[in-house]
Amino acid sequence: MKAMKRLLSTWLLCMPCVCFANGKILATPGVSQVEGAGGGGIVPWAQLAGYATEDEIAGSVFCSTAQVQDFRLKSCGAQINFYDRIEVSYAKQDFDVEPLSLTLSQEVVGMKLRLYGDLVYSDWPQLSLGVQHKMLETPDIAFALGAKEDKGTDVYLAASKLHLGAIAGYNFLWNATLRYSSANEMGLLGYGGTEGNGALHPELSAAILLNKHFAIGTEYRVKSENLAVKESNWHDVFVAWFPNKHFNMTVAYLDLGTIANIDGQHGWYVSMSGQF
Amino acid sequence: MIFFKRVMWLVLLNLSVLSCASQQSPQENNLYQALGEQQGISKLVDQLIVEIVADEQIFPYFAKASVSYFRKGFINHMCAISEGPCEYTGDSMVDIHTGMNISEGDFNRVVELLIRAMESTGISYPVQNRLLARLAPMREQIIKR
Numbered sequence: 232m233k234a235m236k237r238l239l240s241t242w243l244l245c246m247p248c249v250c251f252a253n254g255k256i257l258a259t260p261g262v263s264q265v266e267g268a269g270g271g272g273i274v275p276w277a278q279l280a281g282y283a284t285e286d287e288i289a290g291s292v293f294c295s296t297a298q299v300q301d302f303r304l305k306s307c308g309a310q311i312n313f314y315d316r317i318e319v320s321y322a323k324q325d326f327d328v329e330p331l332s333l334t335l336s337q338e339v340v341g342m343k344l345r346l347y348g349d350l351v352y353s354d355w356p357q358l359s360l361g362v363q364h365k366m367l368e369t370p371d372i373a374f375a376l377g378a379k380e381d382k383g384t385d386v387y388l389a390a391s392k393l394h395l396g397a398i399a400g401y402n403f404l405w406n407a408t409l410r411y412s413s414a415n416e417m418g419l420l421g422y423g424g425t426e427g428n429g430a431l432h433p434e435l436s437a438a439i440l441l442n443k444h445f446a447i448g449t450e451y452r453v454k455s456e457n458l459a460v461k462e463s464n465w466h467d468v469f470v471a472w473f474p475n476k477h478f479n480m481t482v483a484y485l486d487l488g489t490i491a492n493i494d495g496q497h498g499w500y501v502s503m504s505g506q507f
Numbered sequence: 508m509i510f511f512k513r514v515m516w517l518v519l520l521n522l523s524v525l526s527c528a529s530q531q532s533p534q535e536n537n538l539y540q541a542l543g544e545q546q547g548i549s550k551l552v553d554q555l556i557v558e559i560v561a562d563e564q565i566f567p568y569f570a571k572a573s574v575s576y577f578r579k580g581f582i583n584h585m586c587a588i589s590e591g592p593c594e595y596t597g598d599s600m601v602d603i604h605t606g607m608n609i610s611e612g613d614f615n616r617v618v619e620l621l622i623r624a625m626e627s628t629g630i631s632y633p634v635q636n637r638l639l640a641r642l643a644p645m646r647e648q649i650i651k652r
Contacts, residue, residue, distance in 0.1 A: 254612025256619065284611040315611075349611075352646045395640035400633020442632050443622070 252312070252507070254284030257443055258473040259350055259393065262481050263293035263504045266339045266363050266417065267308040267322030270389075271450045272483050272500055273465050274434040276406040277359040277391035278350050279318040279343060280310035281506050282476050288313055295502035297485055301493050303327040308339075318343040318361075326419045328372075330493070335419045337367040343389075350404075356392035363387075365418040376458050376491070378421025379428070385412040387434075401439050404448070408434040415458050416490060424457035438471075446471045463488020467500065479504050538641070539591035541634045548585045552578055554624040564616050568607060588641045600648035609650045618642075 260278050264270035269280030272295070281289025294307040308322030320341040327334050343361035350357045363385040367373060370381035387410035397403040413422045413429025423429060432455065438448025452465040469483035483500040490496050542548050556574060559565050569577070586593035597603075618639065625635045 254610075254615055256615050284615065286610060287612065352643055395643055396633065396636030397640075400631075400636050402636055 252281055252283040252287040252289035253476050254287050255282040255315075255476075256351065257476060258440065258446060258471070258479075260506075262471055262479055262502060263291065263295065263308070263310070265295055265297070265304065265306045265322070265324070266365070266385075267293075267306070267310065267320035267341050268343055268361060268363065269310060269312075269318055269320075271406065271436045271438075271448070272467055272469055272481055272502060273452050274406060274408050274436045274450050275341075275343070275361055275363075275387055275389055275410075276408070276436065277345070277348075277357040277389040279312045279315055279345060279359070280320065280504075281312040281318075283312040283315050285314055285316075287315070289506060291504055291506045293502060293504035295481075295500065297487075297498065297500040299485060299487055299490075299496040299498035301329050302487075302490055302496060303329065316345050318345075324417070324419065328491075331372075333369075333372070335367070335369045335372060337365055337369075337418055339363050339365045339418075350391055350393050351395065356390040359389050359391075361387050361389065365414065365422075367418055367421055370421060373415065373419075373421025376415075376420055376460055377425045378415055378458060379423035380413070381421055383413050383418055383422035383429075385410055385414060387411070398439060401441070404436075404438045404440070404446070406436040410434055412455065413457065415455070416462060420458060420460075420462075420491065422457075425459055427455055427457040429457065430455050438469075444473050446473075460492045461489045461494075463490070463496075469500075477506050479506075538589040538634070538637050539586065542585070542589055542630065542638065544591065545582075545586065547628070547630075548582055548589070548591075551624055551628050551630065552582050552585065554628050555581075555621055558620040558624050559617075562616070562620060564613065565620065568609070568613070585638075589638065600645050601652060604649045605652040607652060609652065611650060614646055614650050 261270055261276050264275050268275035269278055270276035281291045283289035289312040291310045297304040304326050306322050306324045310318055310320040312318050322339040325334050325336050341363040343359050346358045346360055348355055348357040365383050367381040387408050389408040391406040393404045395402055411431045415421050432453035434452040436450040438446045440446045447470050449468045454462055454464055456462045465487050467483040467485045469481055471481040473479045481502040485498055485500050487496040580597040583593055584595050587595040
C-alpha cells in the first residue's frame with residue numbers, strides 16, 4: 232500500500248511536467264504484467280510499455296494486486312521504453328501466504344528488445360525478445376520444498392498483432408509468447424526442483440477493443456512443475472480501461488488453480504499504471 | 508463455477524456487441540455507404556481539415572499545401588478505397604509525402620485526428636475501424652520519405 236502511494240505520488244508529480252511520449256495510439260501498448268514487462272496481466276507481450284515511438288522515451292509506473300483464496304500478491308514497478316526499441320523494467324513482488332502468515336518477496340529486472348514490426352501496421356506480427364532476471368529474497372520456504380536455486384532467468388519470445396476492424400468492425404488483438412523458465416510459481420517458490428529444471432512453455436492472450444477506451448480479453452499461461460508440490464497453469468479474463476495516455480486500469484478474474492498443493496485459488500486482480 | 512459464470516457473462520456481452528454490429532442493414536456492408544457516401548465523406552474530410560488546422564504538431568506539414576487541392580484529393584481517395592463509384596486520380600502516396608519526413612508519431616497523430624473527425628461526424632466505432640484498416644497499409648508509402 233505504501234509503495235503504491237509512493238508510486239502514485241511520483242507519477243502525479245511527474246505527469247504535468249514531462250508528457251514527452253505520446254506517439255502511439257491509445258491502448259496499443261497494453262498494460263503492465265505482474266513481472267514488470269509491458270503486456271497483459273500475466274503474459275509479457277511483444278509491445279513495449281508506454282507510448283514512445285522511434286524518437287521518444289516513455290516512463291511508466293504500475294501497481295497490481297491479486298487476491299485469491301489463500302494467497303495475495305502485490306507487485307509494483309516501473310518501465311522505461313527507449314525509442315520503442317528497448318524496454319527496461321523492474322518489479323518488486325510481495326506474496327502473502329495467508330495460512331502461514333508469512334510473506335515471500337522477490338525482485339525482477341527485465342529487458343525486452345523489439346526485433347521486428349509494429350503491432351498495428353506491419354504485415355507480420357510485432358516480434359520481441361525478452362529476459363526477466365528474478366531474485367528471491369526469502370528462499371527458506373522454496374528450499375524447504377526442494378527448489379534448487381533462489382535466482383533464475385526467464386527468456387521469452389513474444390509475437391503480437393492487432394487486426395483493425397477484424398471482428399464485425401471491432402479490433403482484435405492477440406499475443407503468443409514462448410517462455411523458457413525454471414521458476415516455481417513465478418520464482419516465489421524458487422527455481423528448479425526435484426521433478427524438473429525448467430522448460431519451454433506457451434502463453435497466450437486475446438482481446439477485443441469494445442471502443443477506444445475499453446478492452447476485454449483472456450490470457451492463459453502454461454507453467455512447469457519442478458517441485459513435488461502441485462503447480463497449475465494460470466488463466467484470467469480481464470477488462471482494461473484506458474481513459475487517456477497517462478493512466479490505465481485493469482480488473483481481472485483469476486484462476487490460479489493449485490498453489491503449493493492448496494487448490495481452488497481463484498479471485499480478483501486489480502492493476503493500475505501511469506505513463507509519462 | 509463462479510469463474511465459468513463470469514466467462515459466460517463476458518462471452519454473452521461480447522456476442523451481444525457483435526450481433527448488434529452484424530444487424531446493420533445490408534447496404535452498410537459497403538464501406539462507402541456506411542461512411543454516408545459522397546456527402547458523408549465530404550463532411551468527414553472537412554472536419555479533418557478543421558482538426559489539422561487546430562493541431563500544432565500536424566499543421567506545419569500543411570503550411571504550404573493548398574487546402575482545396577488536399578480536400579478534393581482526399582475525398583476522391585476515400586471514395587475510392589471505400590469502394591465507392593470513384594477512381595483515385597491524384598498523385599501517388601509516395602510522391603505526395605516525399606521530402607516531408609513524416610515520423611511514426613506524426614502518422615499516429617493524423618490517425619488520431621481522423622478518429623476525432625469520424626467521432627464528431629457520427630461515424631460508428633466499427634465503421635471507423637473498417638476505414639482505418641483500409642488506410643493502414645499505406646503507412647509504408649507515407650512515413651520517412
